[in-house]
Amino acid sequence: MRTRCLRLLTYAFVATGLSACASTSLSDSQATSELENSAPFASTYQTPSSPPTIIRGATILVGNGERSDNTDLVFEQGKIVALGDNLKVPAGAVELNGKGYWLTPGIIDVHSHMGVYPNPSISSHADGNEIVSPTTAKVWAEHSVWPQDPNFEKALAGGVTTAQILPGSANLFGGRGVVLKNVPSITVMGMKFPDAPHSLKMACGENPKRVYGEKGGPGTRMGNMAGYRAAWISAAEYHKKWTEYEKAVASGDKSAEAPSRDLEMETLRGVLKGEIKVHNHCYRADEMANMIELSKEFGYQITAFHHAVEAYKVAPLLAKNDICAVVWADWWGFKQEAFDMVRENAALIELAKGCAIIHSDDEIQIQRLPQEVGKAMAAANRMGMQLTPAQAITWITSNAAKSLGLSDRIGTLAKGMNADVVLWNGNPMSVYTKAEKVWIDGALMFDRSNPEKNHTSDFNLGIISPEGDRP
Amino acid sequence: MTNLLKTTLFVALLSLVSMANAADILIKNARIVDGQLRDANQLSDILIKGSMVVGLGTGLSTPANGRVIDAQGRPVSAGLFNADTQLGVREVGSVADTVDSSTSNEHITASLQISDAYNPSSVAVAYNRSLGLTHSLIQPSNGAGIFAGKASVVRLSDTGAILVDTAAMVVSLGEAGSDLAGGSRAAAMAMLREALEDARDYSKNRESFARGSRRDYSLSRHDLEALVPVIMRQLPLLVRVERASDIERVLDFAEQQKITLILSGVGEGWRVADKIAKAKVPVIFDPINNLPASYETLGMRADNAKILHEAGVKIMFTGMGWQNTHNAYLVRQSAGNAVANGLPYHVAMQAITSNPAQIFGLPGYGEIKVGAEASLVLWSGDPLEVMSNPDLVLIDGKEYSLESRATRLRDRYYSRLTSD
Numbered sequence: 001m002r003t004r005c006l007r008l009l010t011y012a013f014v015a016t017g018l019s020a021c022a023s024t025s026l027s028d029s030q031a032t033s034e035l036e037n038s039a040p041f042a043s044t045y046q047t048p049s050s051p052p053t054i055i056r057g058a059t060i061l062v063g064n065g066e067r068s069d070n071t072d073l074v075f076e077q078g079k080i081v082a083l084g085d086n087l088k089v090p091a092g093a094v095e096l097n098g099k100g101y102w103l104t105p106g107i108i109d110v111h112s113h114m115g116v117y118p119n120p121s122i123s124s125h126a127d128g129n130e131i132v133s134p135t136t137a138k139v140w141a142e143h144s145v146w147p148q149d150p151n152f153e154k155a156l157a158g159g160v161t162t163a164q165i166l167p168g169s170a171n172l173f174g175g176r177g178v179v180l181k182n183v184p185s186i187t188v189m190g191m192k193f194p195d196a197p198h199s200l201k202m203a204c205g206e207n208p209k210r211v212y213g214e215k216g217g218p219g220t221r222m223g224n225m226a227g228y229r230a231a232w233i234s235a236a237e238y239h240k241k242w243t244e245y246e247k248a249v250a251s252g253d254k255s256a257e258a259p260s261r262d263l264e265m266e267t268l269r270g271v272l273k274g275e276i277k278v279h280n281h282c283y284r285a286d287e288m289a290n291m292i293e294l295s296k297e298f299g300y301q302i303t304a305f306h307h308a309v310e311a312y313k314v315a316p317l318l319a320k321n322d323i324c325a326v327v328w329a330d331w332w333g334f335k336q337e338a339f340d341m342v343r344e345n346a347a348l349i350e351l352a353k354g355c356a357i358i359h360s361d362d363e364i365q366i367q368r369l370p371q372e373v374g375k376a377m378a379a380a381n382r383m384g385m386q387l388t389p390a391q392a393i394t395w396i397t398s399n400a401a402k403s404l405g406l407s408d409r410i411g412t413l414a415k416g417m418n419a420d421v422v423l424w425n426g427n428p429m430s431v432y433t434k435a436e437k438v439w440i441d442g443a444l445m446f447d448r449s450n451p452e453k454n455h456t457s458d459f460n461l462g463i464i465s466p467e468g469d470r471p
Numbered sequence: 472m473t474n475l476l477k478t479t480l481f482v483a484l485l486s487l488v489s490m491a492n493a494a495d496i497l498i499k500n501a502r503i504v505d506g507q508l509r510d511a512n513q514l515s516d517i518l519i520k521g522s523m524v525v526g527l528g529t530g531l532s533t534p535a536n537g538r539v540i541d542a543q544g545r546p547v548s549a550g551l552f553n554a555d556t557q558l559g560v561r562e563v564g565s566v567a568d569t570v571d572s573s574t575s576n577e578h579i580t581a582s583l584q585i586s587d588a589y590n591p592s593s594v595a596v597a598y599n600r601s602l603g604l605t606h607s608l609i610q611p612s613n614g615a616g617i618f619a620g621k622a623s624v625v626r627l628s629d630t631g632a633i634l635v636d637t638a639a640m641v642v643s644l645g646e647a648g649s650d651l652a653g654g655s656r657a658a659a660m661a662m663l664r665e666a667l668e669d670a671r672d673y674s675k676n677r678e679s680f681a682r683g684s685r686r687d688y689s690l691s692r693h694d695l696e697a698l699v700p701v702i703m704r705q706l707p708l709l710v711r712v713e714r715a716s717d718i719e720r721v722l723d724f725a726e727q728q729k730i731t732l733i734l735s736g737v738g739e740g741w742r743v744a745d746k747i748a749k750a751k752v753p754v755i756f757d758p759i760n761n762l763p764a765s766y767e768t769l770g771m772r773a774d775n776a777k778i779l780h781e782a783g784v785k786i787m788f789t790g791m792g793w794q795n796t797h798n799a800y801l802v803r804q805s806a807g808n809a810v811a812n813g814l815p816y817h818v819a820m821q822a823i824t825s826n827p828a829q830i831f832g833l834p835g836y837g838e839i840k841v842g843a844e845a846s847l848v849l850w851s852g853d854p855l856e857v858m859s860n861p862d863l864v865l866i867d868g869k870e871y872s873l874e875s876r877a878t879r880l881r882d883r884y885y886s887r888l889t890s891d
Contacts, residue, residue: 119762312884333797334564342881364792371857378858431807431857471772
């Protein structure tokens, strides 16, 4: 029941704007009729059955900043059961010797375009940017995801178990992002992380003004700001109308008429209600500060700034406002707003007690996110900071989970958490290290030693030669 | 001519001055990592006088006025070489005024000389140098035709940066060639064939061309002149090509035309590795690529480098990924990943140092040996490991700062964060 309730809470606003869980006075019959279609495109993912597993004596980066050497890990029925010394082998368990191996939580990439910009990257597949209007909060990235994108399985081989798929950054409001489990599925619903909140992709700076500068605007950064504000003004009115209607229904007013639905406004209302998390593409420090002011003007929380190349310049401001900074280890120079990159960005955010996250935004780097973390960590240590792999791995585990609203399920190897686990053949941040085995919810999804059993996309079959799969 | 002489003299004087000022350096107890198969436990001293390595061995005596750096077992490699960048010709990717890598001018294709645009003061040059990159092949990109222009070898020094003005003629075939040639890869081949025929005809008939009594050619006079060294086999044709069948086709073509090739891209190179090896054609690619980004790279795989090497192909690397200019130094991350996927370590080092030195004719660079140019890097750890960083960067004996605009920004904000 709790699950169902959570799901309704997540999706209620989608169909009717009703929040079933919050409105306890709503009668069952009303709830049924109003909410019949309230969770469209819901996850159909089922935790696969799998044997209990014990991994003995590995070096464990827990994901919460701690490290535990020569330690056993047990998981069963999809959940972490225990972490400790000389743990008992559960009945029927698969037992693995982890000596010389490292364990981390499943890697989380909070900024991916897998499925919406899949490979081959042909125009037939380019479904990540709805470049028809600067304001398209109505579109959902999941409706563009092609589950056969051969990138997914390569990311899995790099230990990525969860990815947030976002629309592109051409628009001020790019649309809704979706959190996927990196599992093979014919439908996107089969990949959707159950009960994960949606996100709203917003974009600052050069991209929207470049795309729309000669198409009616915005053509400037001040135009961008005016565009956001106009949309939030409409959203606030919409929110008010629907809230009044809901109150009327809840108080038994049978004559109350439902306002008409508007997909654009539903997404923005979800943000105003705190149900949709804002993930905001924003490079420059001054623009991040403007976006924070904007969020205060309209009363919503920004969850994370992405591609936050200049986050180090406003790290205390971000920390104070509980906003994560999602950054690359070292990308720069492709745009003016990406000119002030420092390799120590993530570490300086950490130093200011902020929430640092490393993302890929890239199908090559998603295959080796721990290397990206390793570079950022090493750069910081070179300047005299003393970051450890245990601390730095939080940039792609627990901090990432926090920004997705999934801290209670993924991102750390603690008792009761989902058994998303990666076994590495060494320090995961080394260029020479590879993921040996990857489990999602306790099920072995990738095994380097057993390539025949690893999933390969439909796209790969017979495409190089009739008998062979694409490697 | 007078101006040119003056410039040359000036440069020569400058380099004399800098040589005289450069202190001798003795690096003690270094682990030399230069693409040769060496004993990993063997430590060596390296003595540098002026611009050259003059001594190599154990227990070398300290020079009179020199510096001594104890490497304590840290590795020293040749400065790194990235074989496909736009360093110095692309400052900010989206700012057109700062990007000189291509032109839409249809009269300038093969004749685009990329070294004409090279800026040694680029922020990206200093940044990559501070992180261990000392040399690069600067490749133009395609504008109006299948020929992108003439690639140049530079070293990332303040002066004397252009080492090889014209190192290769760059042409695109395959899907990019098809786009440039009107929608068919076969049309791109036809354009290439026609251009080389025209260059041959032109080279034998310059006078009648000047009189206006020769037939029309497919390219401008300067473009044809630029192609003459290719047909004379004095300049390699660097062909960007990915698909196995396109590679085979261009290998056959080069044999018929008696031209020298370098292949770049070669996503499906592993499928025709033996043929590339037999033709003795070197290749440039980013070994980290393993995805079917296009239909011509369906076969892209992580062990392409291993397979090509095992077949006997000489390899050079670029990377990492699309950040191969601003983060050109990360070619070492691409190389490290190639090792993780089966390429022998010393071959990966060759691919980013000595192989390009041999292929582009840089006799002093690429190996650590007596008589070599002192363009080398002392690393905090394994140069192919992503967590290593340079501790010392020398180009031609001159020590370069490990600071960059990025570290200046870092320091400014670090001090604000820590003083609050």
